[in-house]
Amino acid sequence: MARIRFKNLKIENINNSSGIFSGDNLQVKWKSYVQQSSGYGELQGNFNKVDKVKSVVVKRESK
Secondary structure, rough: OOOOOOOOOOOOOOOOOOOOHHHHHHHHOOOOOOOOOOOOOOOOOOOOOOOOOOOOOOOOOOO
């Protein structure tokens, strides 16, 4: 018998190939193919300021 209880569940982000698992798990045929290019990155925190940013992303062929 399945028993599911949620007292407090908070999910901040769902991104490419996200999953929520609990306990012993076996994800059959779980695959993800993602290419992400970021020339700047990520800014975190409060009251941040970014000024005059220039970024370049160079895509290189994989061998």
